[in-house]
Amino acid sequence: MLQLSKEETLALRDKHIGKSCQLFFRKDPLKIVRAKGQYMYDERGDAYLDCINNVAHVGHCHPKVVQAGCDQMTTLNTNNRFLHDNIVLCAKRITSTMPENLKVCFFVNSGSEANDLALRLAQTYTGNKDMIALEHAYHGHLTSLIDISHYKFNLPGGVGQKEHVHVASLPDSYRGKYRDTHYKKEEIGKLYANEIKEICEKIQKEKGNGICAFIAESLVSCGGQVIPPKDYFKEVYKHVRAAGGICIADEVQVGFGRIGKHWWAFQQYDVEPDIVTMGKSMGNGHPVACVVTTEEIADSFLRTGVEYFNTYGGNPVSCAIANAVFDAVEKENFREHALVVGEYLLDSCQILAKRHKCIGDVRGMGLFVGIDVVQDRLSRVPDNKCAQYVLQRMRDEHILISIDGPHSNIIKIKPPMVFTKENVDEVLTTLDRILKEYRHNTEIYTINSSRHKKTADISSNKEHRPRKQSKDKIKSI
Amino acid sequence: MLQLSKEETLALRDKHIGKSCQLFFRKDPLKIVRAKGQYMYDERGDAYLDCINNVAHVGHCHPKVVQAGCDQMTTLNTNNRFLHDNIVLCAKRITSTMPENLKVCFFVNSGSEANDLALRLAQTYTGNKDMIALEHAYHGHLTSLIDISHYKFNLPGGVGQKEHVHVASLPDSYRGKYRDTHYKKEEIGKLYANEIKEICEKIQKEKGNGICAFIAESLVSCGGQVIPPKDYFKEVYKHVRAAGGICIADEVQVGFGRIGKHWWAFQQYDVEPDIVTMGKSMGNGHPVACVVTTEEIADSFLRTGVEYFNTYGGNPVSCAIANAVFDAVEKENFREHALVVGEYLLDSCQILAKRHKCIGDVRGMGLFVGIDVVQDRLSRVPDNKCAQYVLQRMRDEHILISIDGPHSNIIKIKPPMVFTKENVDEVLTTLDRILKEYRHNTEIYTINSSRHKKTADISSNKEHRPRKQSKDKIKSI
Structure with a gap:
């Protein structure tokens, strides 16, 4: 089978596929060429941890x-x-x-x-x-x-x-x-x-x-x-x-x-x-x-x-x-697995919520979890900017999540059921880091808005890094 | 994989599949377990020539x-x-x-x-x-x-x-x-x-x-x-x-x-x-x-x-x-093949029409052909009884056709594109025989309706015979 470069694929897509069919990360979409379990791989062989593909229920290409x-x-x-x-x-x-x-x-x-x-x-x-x-x-x-x-x-x-x-x-x-x-x-x-x-x-x-x-x-x-x-x-x-x-x-x-x-x-x-x-x-x-x-x-x-x-x-x-x-x-006891890993995921999110006020609510059942991102816990005003930042930055870190809800502020996690506790740790450790980063950027931006106008922007052109398997656990951060 | 008997399959189907989903030949449905090219095989290994499956376009299991x-x-x-x-x-x-x-x-x-x-x-x-x-x-x-x-x-x-x-x-x-x-x-x-x-x-x-x-x-x-x-x-x-x-x-x-x-x-x-x-x-x-x-x-x-x-x-x-x-x-040049075999099919149907007045019209393009079955050529009154008889008897002879149209009198032929001239010969030879048989039965029935009430009925319980590859050509009948 003929292999196209990513640019060629994108050009043909632009020409021949209805644009109402949206690409994930439109500005810099992913070309995925293979997948296994909870991982998807792009044309360079880099892995992405898939936290959203509930369709690949028992794992990609089981x-x-x-x-x-x-x-x-x-x-x-x-x-x-x-x-x-x-x-x-x-x-x-x-x-x-x-x-x-x-x-x-x-x-x-x-x-x-x-x-x-x-x-x-x-x-x-x-x-x-x-x-x-x-x-x-x-x-x-x-x-x-x-x-x-x-x-x-x-x-x-x-x-x-x-x-x-x-x-x-x-x-x-x-x-x-x-x-x-x-x-x-x-x-x-x-x-x-x-x-x-x-x-x-x-x-x-x-x-x-x-x-x-x-x-x-x-x-x-x-x-x-x-x-x-x-x-x-x-x-x-x-x-x-x-x-x-x-x-x-x-x-x-x-x-x-x-x-x-x-x-x-x-x-x-x-x-x-x-x-x-x-x-x-x-x-x-x-x-x-x-x-x-x-x-x-x-x-x-x-x-x-x-x-x-x-x-x-x-x-x-x-x-x-x-x-x-x-x-x-x-x-393969996926129901029991979903129960155990799902509970671990919810618990880990709750722990993360203690560190980040922008996490207003954590809810879920099994491997169907939502994190409600807010500007302020008391008013519960949704913070879709923060959620959007997280979405893009997680992608930079090779973790695929999605955002939904009437205010586009809910981080959705609904991974293939092969998702492990180690995957939870990796996602939550990264999320912890990105939320800190967002707060930091926002604070700088607020204080020095005239000098650092673009500090809070998403660095979507940043150098590509292969995803590493994190050994950290959120509980030990 | 567990193999069910045909009776078990049918019983489970009756219980668990909506009856609005109709079976082909409801009274004695076919259990098809494998298919190849233009042939489908039942649980006993008997072959059926598939003249209707336009979905299996380039042949079953290409x-x-x-x-x-x-x-x-x-x-x-x-x-x-x-x-x-x-x-x-x-x-x-x-x-x-x-x-x-x-x-x-x-x-x-x-x-x-x-x-x-x-x-x-x-x-x-x-x-x-x-x-x-x-x-x-x-x-x-x-x-x-x-x-x-x-x-x-x-x-x-x-x-x-x-x-x-x-x-x-x-x-x-x-x-x-x-x-x-x-x-x-x-x-x-x-x-x-x-x-x-x-x-x-x-x-x-x-x-x-x-x-x-x-x-x-x-x-x-x-x-x-x-x-x-x-x-x-x-x-x-x-x-x-x-x-x-x-x-x-x-x-x-x-x-x-x-x-x-x-x-x-x-x-x-x-x-x-x-x-x-x-x-x-x-x-x-x-x-x-x-x-x-x-x-x-x-x-x-x-x-x-x-x-x-x-x-x-x-x-x-x-x-x-x-x-x-x-x-x-x-x-595999299926378009050229469809043209050649389709023309041969249409020609053969026309020849058959010369022998059988019940064939009112033959029409088609490539491997999409219809035979319009009539009671009388002049009035063109549709003969759905004859078409229905043909459908059932062809099935007995292990040839799958279908019937459609507003009056349920059109014999439809739209086979996988691997269909050959030999297949055409087999279908038409069999159709020729069945149409003769129908006329014969109908005549007997008309003449002696009191004595032979069931002569024209379809013998759906007849002994099963494996389908034989016919060597006859319609042109040489």
Whole structure:
């Protein structure tokens, strides 16, 4: 295969790939040519520690997952109008991790296709159209999903809010409408859920019909690694069902054991969704996703007499890969690992928070963690400049994190599940250093702003250094 | 890997896979365990000649395509926010086969995702919403596409016709509104196109806005292997553009050299679409698809400021596979092969038509062929019973064809491109025998209906016979 220089790759990309497809670190993007476990390597062979790729769930290029995919590609890859063992074994396996009623699967190619089908199922089953989704939620790139994704439709150039879409407050007890500073921890979930009740009542009153569905990620990713309060979903589900709607748990980002304790994050909330969607981690990078629902809902869809055919959905290769991911999670104890390393990560972040006032909140479950960066702990005003500085400087140090949330101030950590305690130490040691550096620069900048105008800038042209494996531990800093 | 018996597979499928996902030959489905070239093999090792799998474009499990996929899976599979050679080389290659203005690509996972994005691009660019699509057209399984797919929304249990959707007659000169029996061949295209003109005028007059887009497959597959008249698209594009709309060519089923003479079927009509969508054949079974458009349209999408991110779209594995499919088509001269074998197939069908009055029409381009089965040549009344009989009996003879069209009477032939003249002979010899058999049975049934009530039934429980490679040629029957 012809190898292009980075400049040639970039030039061809500029010419032939739609610019709406954004590059990570646009000003100086990374050309990644191989990856293994939790590391990605650029064209010079330099390693980057990947703290964000929840898609490479059991580690980049996991040998057994790759082997399963290759073996099946060599043998057969066709559509699910023919009987095949892989799809039924995968379905059996998925449903075995779910509440008993969730036993029917529809295989698709992406989380977006899964969520779109979930909406079709919900509309068919309830006969209603009105959807309730969360503020700053993102559920996929398709027309029907942009419509319900406040994160997208609400942008200045977005498509705007459709008449059938209703947005409920992000159940964020740190920075949301109901905060832990003003409300008791145990009442916050109910307060946020009451908003859903009000929306339901409004729809019923004004439109005279029930609602179609409530959809939410079980832990809210693009919304800023938000962990909804304990009894939030239980209360919401009650209200939604009372209004004739069904409940969809979007597990595309957070499912498949990432939280450690359970296979699916909704299980942490002790609720039974009517539809669960999954994707990303399911194929460790391969396009495979799934919708799981009840017999009742699947039957209502069947009764329309309209066939559902998805050319590649549940093909033998996709399912071989998904089955291998399941095997890896089970045999290599990734759930237990996520629990242990996740706890260590949270603890380490808490220790770091003691040194840095800009860390307003640390939250997470398993290997899904968010650090809320603030200007001031009391006011909790988000500090997206600091977060942005951290993002760029971590990249200089060959550590890949990302930033999200309504104010772009949440540092997201959701690494491949092979992430180790040593990786945690490396990330946190580096973060500690960069936060110190930022404070130092900002102080100099504040004191001598006329003389040192550019001190706080990101030195994006700095000399490249290969990433070293740090031996330091954050606890011993 | 655990091997299930066919009964176990079927039982698990019944339990865990949504029944809206239909099995091919539902009463006695096939369990396919491996495939190679144009053959699929069941759990007993019996071969089936695959005449319908246009997805396995360069042949099932093409060794070089498999190798390219496996090599890349072993090395790296991540999202397109990182620079990578495979995606830009694939984009360069795709656009090199297109008219000069079509130079911007968006990579996605399925033809459905491609068509959904095409609609979003069209809406953004034109600022309009009204869509014109063809009668009995199918463009994908997503909400936005079911809405424009008459084949789906118009079913008794379908979602019905939305206010922004307009349906134009299928430009079928054999059985459509304007037939070759009543109109001159050279005027039919214009007549069908005039209908689009009228729709445009109606929208402009009644709604006071322009139209968004016209979308059609360049050769209409689910509509019954319809080959639109020569100047149809040229005329249609003119009308649509005059009304402020853009033109989308759906090449998901028919592109990538299947028609032989050109890479894309729209090129046969000497038109320049504003957007081209492709999928299926592109990955030879792997989920990869693409939207190609102009800089102007891509720029209007960019100006919304809304990022387009598709987790697996254009990942290194998908693009390695697509590039290998391109290589195979070029290096193994599949386009020339499709031209030669396709012509031989069409000629052989014409010869068969001389023996069987139930063959009303034979049409096609390259390896995309339809046989229109009729009760009577003069009235052209479709004979779906005969077509259904052929479908089932061909399966008994281990030949896989399919049936489609508004009247379910079109025998579809769209095999992997490795299909040979010998395969044509085998299919046609068998078809000849089955059509004779059907006529014989029908005659007996008609004469002695009281005594032989079940003679014309399909003997689906007949003893299984391994498929034999036929040496007969249709010409020598």
